[in-house]
Amino acid sequence: MQITDExxxxxxxxxxxxxxxxxxxxxxxxxxxxxxxxxxxxELDTDGVEPMSHTFSVHxxxxxxxxxxxxxxxxxxxxxxxxxDGAYKVPRTFD
Amino acid sequence: xxxxxxxxxxxxxxxELATKTKIFCGCSTEFGGAPNTHTCxxxxxxxxxxxxxNKEVVNKAIAVGLATNCTITQNCKFDRKxxxxxxxxxxxQISQLYYPICRNGKVEIEVxxxxxWIGIHEIHMEEDxxxxxxxxxxxxxxxxxxxxxxxxxxxxxxxxxxxxEEVIAYLDKLRMTIQYLGASDCKLNxxxxxxxxxxxxxxxxxEEFGTRTEMKNLNSFKAIARAIExxxxxxxxxxxxxxxxxxxxxxxxxxxxxxxAMRSKEDxxxxxxxxxxxxxxxxxxxxxLEDIRAKQPEFRDEKKARYQEEYGLPEYDADILTxxxxxxxxxxxxxxxxxxxxxxxNWLMVETxxxxxxxxxxxxxxxxxxxxxxxxxxxxDSQAINSTVAKEVFEKxxxxxxxxxxxxxxxxxxxxxxxxxxxxxxEQVIADNPQSVEDYRNGKEKAIGFLVGxxxxxxxxxxxxxxxxxxxxxxx
Ligand SMILES: [Zn+2]
Numbered sequence: 001m002q003i004t005d006e007x008x009x010x011x012x013x014x015x016x017x018x019x020x021x022x023x024x025x026x027x028x029x030x031x032x033x034x035x036x037x038x039x040x041x042x043e044l045d046t047d048g049v050e051p052m053s054h055t056f057s058v059h060x061x062x063x064x065x066x067x068x069x070x071x072x073x074x075x076x077x078x079x080x081x082x083x084x085d086g087a088y089k090v091p092r093t094f095d
Numbered sequence: 096x097x098x099x100x101x102x103x104x105x106x107x108x109x110x111e112l113a114t115k116t117k118i119f120c121g122c123s124t125e126f127g128g129a130p131n132t133h134t135c136x137x138x139x140x141x142x143x144x145x146x147x148x149n150k151e152v153v154n155k156a157i158a159v160g161l162a163t164n165c166t167i168t169q170n171c172k173f174d175r176k177x178x179x180x181x182x183x184x185x186x187x188q189i190s191q192l193y194y195p196i197c198r199n200g201k202v203e204i205e206v207x208x209x210x211x212w213i214g215i216h217e218i219h220m221e222e223d224x225x226x227x228x229x230x231x232x233x234x235x236x237x238x239x240x241x242x243x244x245x246x247x248x249x250x251x252x253x254x255x256x257x258x259x260e261e262v263i264a265y266l267d268k269l270r271m272t273i274q275y276l277g278a279s280d281c282k283l284n285x286x287x288x289x290x291x292x293x294x295x296x297x298x299x300x301x302e303e304f305g306t307r308t309e310m311k312n313l314n315s316f317k318a319i320a321r322a323i324e325x326x327x328x329x330x331x332x333x334x335x336x337x338x339x340x341x342x343x344x345x346x347x348x349x350x351x352x353x354x355x356a357m358r359s360k361e362d363x364x365x366x367x368x369x370x371x372x373x374x375x376x377x378x379x380x381x382x383x384l385e386d387i388r389a390k391q392p393e394f395r396d397e398k399k400a401r402y403q404e405e406y407g408l409p410e411y412d413a414d415i416l417t418x419x420x421x422x423x424x425x426x427x428x429x430x431x432x433x434x435x436x437x438x439x440x441n442w443l444m445v446e447t448x449x450x451x452x453x454x455x456x457x458x459x460x461x462x463x464x465x466x467x468x469x470x471x472x473x474x475x476d477s478q479a480i481n482s483t484v485a486k487e488v489f490e491k492x493x494x495x496x497x498x499x500x501x502x503x504x505x506x507x508x509x510x511x512x513x514x515x516x517x518x519x520x521x522e523q524v525i526a527d528n529p530q531s532v533e534d535y536r537n538g539k540e541k542a543i544g545f546l547v548g549x550x551x552x553x554x555x556x557x558x559x560x561x562x563x564x565x566x567x568x569x570x571x
Contacts, residue, residue: 059375063116086129090235
């Protein structure tokens with residue numbers, strides 16, 4: 001598949017990445033390689049084959065509806081770059 | 096000639112499921128905790144943490160699906176919806192796109208006596224996001240992840256509604272059904288039920304749909320009705336001006352009664368859904384389905400019919416009583432305590448609703464117990480208290496759920512059936528009100544009412560009205 005400049009710009013926007021021109025060129029090459037590699041699968045006839053989402057035959061893994069976690073705020077917030085009043089502080093965000 | 100337009104409306108309704116824990120972790124879903132006190136590595140999207148599905152979420156989603164005539168997807172999965180927003184710590188929301196748990200349902204609504212089916216396209220399970228609070232002191236946003244991972248179902252209707260009245264009837268139908276299931280309390284004002292309105296207009300008779308907009312932030316039935324009217328007018332104005340409606344998401348401001356576009360066009364809406372590799376498929380067996388089907392409760396329409404048939408209640412009364420699950424529960428519990436159904440209905444329909452209205456509260460938030468209402472009815476049945484006192488005592492029951500037996504005893508509110516005491520009081524009243532006595536004797540029947548009133552006043556409302564009447568007539 002041909003990865004165009006437009007695709008790279010679009011993927012950059014989706015991933016919130018600002019890429020330099022050199023990085024864009026590199027990303028173009030990498031993405032083309034990856035898609036060509038996976039593209040090999042297109043050589044197979046997959047008519048009538050159900051799309052697969054997992055490689056193992058496990059299903060119905062459930063949890064009972066019982067509270068097991070308590071208040072661990074201090075630990076949780078330990079990773080926050082910034083915090084205030086028990087909350088994660090982030091740049092002002094509009095709804 | 097003026098063109099005639101038809102409004103076409105479809106709804107996306109999010110409902111918070113009433114489970115004890117979140118959808119993928121053992122954190123509490125309890126409302127109102129201090130920020131981030133109900134969080135763990137899973138619901139804050141820490142690398143390496145793994146979600147495990149709460150079985151009760153699946154049970155409740157199936158129950159809602161069965162109650163809305165859906166086909167249950169017996170082999171369903173979760174998908175990731177990718178987007179960046181500070182209230183979404185994983186940078187994706189776990190939702191269902193390809194195999195939603197319920198599909199092809201319908202519910203029947205009634206508007207102005209006309210019945211109509213509204214199609215349900217699908218119901219899927221997903222997780223709620225956290226909450227952003229604006230901090231004016233630092234001009235930043237503070238994130239609370241207590242709601243992050245709270246289980247939701249999203250009920251997507253077909254574009255089958257044509258008016259605000261139909262939308263409200265549909266929402267009410269969903270709310271009652273889900274409340275009766277105990278799957279959610281469905282409060283629009285508290286956000287446990289949220290409705291996004293997709294609306295387009297087209298000329299009457301047109302086959303094609305117009306371009307639709309999606310309206311968010313509708314927190315009451317009134318706001319929904321106003322927003323629909325407003326958006327309909329806005330779109331008609333655009334078309335009449337020869338312009339085109341832009342497909343966009345708009346946010347309703349109920350104070351200003353207008354909406355504005357939320358996201359700019361440059362903002363890509365490309366969620367790149369893919370199956371969540373951390374969550375294995377759910378296979379719902381026939382036995383599992385049957386088990387839930389067998390446990391479905393009596394729903395509102397059935398209950399309403401039964402109240403009319405079994406207890407002889409008028410349709411209007413049955414409608415009000417079943418219109419709030421809480422009222423229906425109190426009604427049935429009080430009857431189970433041997434109270435007369437008509438009397439129980441009367442207390443709920445008249446006094447209860449009066450106080451609910453006065454206090455501008457939701458009948459769902461009533462807290463008094465059936466036990467105390469049943470006791471009150473027994474006190475009036477045995478004529479231990481008269482109706483005036485009973486109303487006073489009921490207000491106490493409504494506010495504080497007091498035990499009426501104790502209260503009446505402590506406050507000395509029992510009706511005075513002691514004829515001697517009554518006779519003395521009445522003699523005094525007659526002596527004090529010669530004019531009324533004169534009027535009565537001259538044939539003014541109404542004058543006796545005043546004398547009864549004076550007697551009740553003198554007895555502080557505790558006299559047996561029948562006895563007062565009888566003695567008065569005798570003495571006059
Ligand atoms: Zn958690």
